[in-house]
Amino acid sequence: MLEKVYAYVVEATKLELSDQGNSLYISEQLQLSRNMVSQYLNQLFAEGRLLKINTRPVVFYDGDTIEDMYGVSLHQREFISLEEFQKALQPHQPQDFEKLIGYDESLASLVNQCKATISYPPSGLPLLLYGPTGTGKSFLAQLMYEYAINQGLIAEDRNFLIVNCSEYANNPELLTANLFGHKKGRLPELTGIIPV
Structure with missing residues (x-):
């Protein structure tokens, strides 16, 4: 039976x-x-x-x-x-660092350092990612941003700004303007106001 x-x-x-x-x-x-x-x-x-x-x-x-x-x-x-x-029953969707191949094995130490840097009170620590072209620096930065949002360390409406330093090598004022905004007409090559 x-x-x-x-x-x-x-x-x-x-x-x-x-x-x-x-x-x-x-x-x-x-x-x-x-x-x-x-x-x-x-x-x-x-x-x-x-x-x-x-x-x-x-x-x-x-x-x-x-x-x-x-x-x-x-x-x-x-x-x-x-x-x-x-x-x-829903398939698991990888979040933040889970998207990184090797996040729990060969890159576990790097991921833990990134998490510690982001989570350090009161508002994280400055971090500089450097390395050869194509090694995943921008991807890692994007994952760190997602992690910060998922952990509630930053608001979801905060912007993620990618800075390619080679674009600003000959014009450091342009970097400052892009990061902090500028007033119309202060920099002749830029028009309009860039919101921060």
Whole structure:
């Protein structure tokens, strides 16, 4: 009987997360007592074969079928609500430093230094990124900016300004104007006001 209940849950799971995985519905379909079906479902859950959603009524799904259908790997087997369960089915979107290949291995030390620099109280430390062209300095700076926003260290509406120093080699006033703004007409090669 246990395997019959399990087979039914597997088939019900394939029906795109229907609510047919509750003990009352299964007991009616298999013509078994609701208490017996509930006992089997909880036993299958305890064995790690089913997922459990603690809604009313409690709903069970086959974990392997869900993982295959949605292409995810679920580390959690029990969920408080259907919303929590559906959120777990969303593919993980890498954030800030997770986008950097090797962030948790070969570049872990660099990432930790960047995080410490950004997080240093009260408002982070100055940081200069240098290196040959094409080594990822601008990308790393963008990830640091995303990290600061994700950690609530800066407001989401703050701008990320990329400064290519080679553009200002012959005109350092232009750099100052781009960073801090300028008044119209003060620099002949610029027109308009650049907001800060």
